[in-house]
Amino acid sequence: MKILTTIAGVRVEPQRNPRVLVPTMGALHKAHGELIRVAREAAGKDGEVAVSIFVNPLQFEPGSDYERYPRPEKADEEFCRSAGVDLLFRPSADEVYRTNRSTFVEETSLSSTLEGKSRPGHFRGVCTVVAKLFNIVAPDAAVFGEKDFQQLAVIRRMVRDLNFKIDIIAVPTVREEDGLACSSRNQYLNTDERNQAPVLHKALQAVANSGKKSAREIVEFAREVINEAPLARIDYVEVVDTETLKSVEIIGANSVLLLAVFFGKTRLIDNMRLA
Numbered sequence: 617m618k619i620l621t622t623i624a625g626v627r628v629e630p631q632r633n634p635r636v637l638v639p640t641m642g643a644l645h646k647a648h649g650e651l652i653r654v655a656r657e658a659a660g661k662d663g664e665v666a667v668s669i670f671v672n673p674l675q676f677e678p679g680s681d682y683e684r685y686p687r688p689e690k691a692d693e694e695f696c697r698s699a700g701v702d703l704l705f706r707p708s709a710d711e712v713y714r715t716n717r718s719t720f721v722e723e724t725s726l727s728s729t730l731e732g733k734s735r736p737g738h739f740r741g742v743c744t745v746v747a748k749l750f751n752i753v754a755p756d757a758a759v760f761g762e763k764d765f766q767q768l769a770v771i772r773r774m775v776r777d778l779n780f781k782i783d784i785i786a787v788p789t790v791r792e793e794d795g796l797a798c799s800s801r802n803q804y805l806n807t808d809e810r811n812q813a814p815v816l817h818k819a820l821q822a823v824a825n826s827g828k829k830s831a832r833e834i835v836e837f838a839r840e841v842i843n844e845a846p847l848a849r850i851d852y853v854e855v856v857d858t859e860t861l862k863s864v865e866i867i868g869a870n871s872v873l874l875l876a877v878f879f880g881k882t883r884l885i886d887n888m889r890l891a
Contacts, residue, residue: 617696617697617701617702617703617704618702618703618704619693619704619706620703620704620705620706621705621706621707621708621711622707622711623707623711623712623752626703626705626752626753627752629703631664631754632662632663632664632702633662633663633756634658634659634660634663634664634755634756634757635659635663635664635665635666635703635753635754635755635756636655636656636658636659636663636664636665636666636755636756636757636758636759636785637655637666637667637668637749637750637753637755637757637758637759638651638652638655638665638666638667638668638758638759639667639668639670639745639746639749639758639760640667640668640669640670641669641670641671641672641685641800642669642670642671642686642687642688642689642692642800643685643686643687643688643692643800643803644669644691644692644695644696644800645798645799645800646790646798647761647763647789647790647797647798647799648695649695649699650761650787650790651759651760651761651787652665652667652696652699652700652701652759653699654759654785654787655757655759655785656700658757658759658783658785659757663756664702664703665700665701665702665703666701666702666703666704666705666753666755667696667701667703667704667705668704668705668706668707668749668753669692669704669705669706670705670706670707670709670712670745670749671685671687671709672712672741672742672745673709673713673741674713674720674737674740674741674742674744674745675737675738675739675741675742675745676741677735677736677737677738681801681804681881685800686800686803689706705749705752705753712745712748720740720743720744721740721743721744721746721747721774721778722739722740722743722744723739723743723770723773723774723777725773725860726766726769726770726773726860726861727739727740727743727766727770729854729856729861729862730766730852730854730856730861730874730876731766731767731876731885732766733852734851734852734876739766739767739770742767742770742771743770743771743774746758746771746774747774747778747780750780750782755782756781756782756783757782757783757784757785758771758782758783758784758785759785759787760784760785760786760787761786761787761788761789761790762786762787762788762789762887763789763790763797763798763799763885763886763887764885765872765874765887766861766874768784768786769858769859769861771784772784789886789887791817792814794814794817795814795816795817795818795821796810796813796814796816796817796884797816797817797884797885797886799884801882801883801884802882802884804880804881804882805879805880805882806880808847809847809879809880809882812845812846812847812848812879813845813879813884815841815842815844815845815848816842816875816877816884816886817886818841819838819841819842819875820838820873820875820886820887820888822837822838822841823837823838823873823888823890824888824890829866829867830865830866830867831855831863831864831865831866831867831871832865834855834867834873834890835853835854835855835873838853838873838875839853842875842877845879847879847880848877848878848879849877849878849879850875850876850877850878851875851876851877851878851883852874852875852876853873853874853875854873854874854875855867855871855872855873855874855890856871856872856874857870857871857872858870858871858872858889867890867891868891869891870891871889871890871891872887872888872889872890873887873888873890874886874887875887
């Protein structure tokens, strides 16, 4: 596995095709392992898997957890090596962003609600760094997890609108044994919070088994289940169309339930397609 820290180094590195990129912020866990596995499958025996590790300051709002976001470099390096990654790109913030930068990439429709409403500027940061990674690494395909459902939709729209010749591969949410969606932020949870956090998946499963078709009833039911956990503080629970991310009244083939819930200072997200 080659480890590169500069843009120039990546650009002069001989490339095997197809090259499949897995963009990450590090603190790698088994969900990242699944993304890498899918990337290897897509790359085939003659292609290569590239992983980027970059904690992107542009997608952290002021006062958030950018400084304390976990950065276990040696563990991540060994994780990638064990997973069969060919190229690890691990740049510094100064390498990626010039101090007098004045150009950003911004999607203005899908990113205006849900996470975008709760975290202003977040998706501008996501789109900017992903566009830069696509330009630097020059992959034929890139792999993203469905846990970050809105992010996936926004990136697909960016790829379409800016004519990137890159296939976007979606990977289903990977979960812990108790149903909690795998996330690097799970390690922020204290014991009581971690014990209660699986209520998110419990709420999704309860909705799936309820037979309800009204979005209003589904949201109310999901909120009732989540509120069974004393430490849960709901940010949003919404049913939207998978393509437009606009609210729907009656669920159909393109409906998805998305939620964001705080446990202490830790904000967790999850989602489930409803049909």
